[in-house]
Amino acid sequence: MEKYDIKVAHRKLYSPSAKEFVIVEVPTLQYLAMDGHGDPNTSAEYAEALEALYPVAYTLKFESKKVLGRDFVVGPLEGLWRADDMTAFTRREKDSWDWTMLISQPEWITSEMVAQAIATVTSKKAIAAAERVRLETLSEGTSVQILHIGSYDDEAPTLERLHTDYFDAHGLTFNGDHHEIYxxxxxxxxxxKLKTILRQPVRPR
Structure with a gap:
């Protein structure tokens, strides 16, 4: 049985250079998603999101293989990050961040399958937060990304270069949430040694 792996199917999106920014075209993809607010290091909502997303993702994987005969690798954790003032990211003002945590899903996973997986998780594992998980479609289109190697708290200089130097040199501006792939x-x-893809959807200024 062939096993779908988003990192292989969309290799360019999941293996960027760590040396320079690259422009990629991101197709419409779907994800398990759960929203929250605040510092991921201290937010109870963030812990609940991880506690809920992974069981739902693995339940979907096993049911897809069992019922449809289609297996897939559970994708890496991803996150959309937003703030009223985008400099909150370069200043690392984490308490002001809103976020949506994501795990990618193959195109054959449906909202009905997700609802059934959530019901299974909440009944067997008593994870109430799983009821807040949803299936979301994301269309990012033209984006700039780079591989960051190091602590999450050391991302600020790279983001500053993207938001100022790179944007100015290429006549670009923001066109969506800051996206991280862990x-x-x-x-x-x-x-x-942490490896994190930093992605920013863009449009001409």
Whole structure:
């Protein structure tokens, strides 16, 4: 049985250079999604989101393989980050951040399948927060991205270069939320070795 892996199917989106910004065209993709607010290091909502998203994702994987005969690799955790003032990211003012945590889903996963997976998770594992998980479609289009290696708190200089130098040089501006893709498990990886894709949808200024 062939196993779908978004990192392979969309290799250019999940293996950018760590040396320079690159422009990519991101197709419409769907994700399990859950919203929240605040510092991910201290927010109870953030912990609840991770506690809910992964069980739903794995339940979908097992049911897809069992019922449809279609298996897939559960994708990496991703996050959309937003604030009223985008400089809140370069200043690392985490308490002001709103976010949507994501796990990508193959195109054959439906909202009905997600609803059933949520029902299974809430009944078997008593994870009430799973009821806030939804299936969301995201169309980012033209985006700029780079691979950041190091602590999450060391992203600010790279984001500053993107938001000022790169945008100014290429006549670009924001066209959506700041998007991060976490390729490393922070529980098992030293901060200085963490790999995170930083993506920003853009449009001509």
């Amino acid at each position: 390729l490393s498990d922070p529980r098992r990886t030293a901060p200085e």
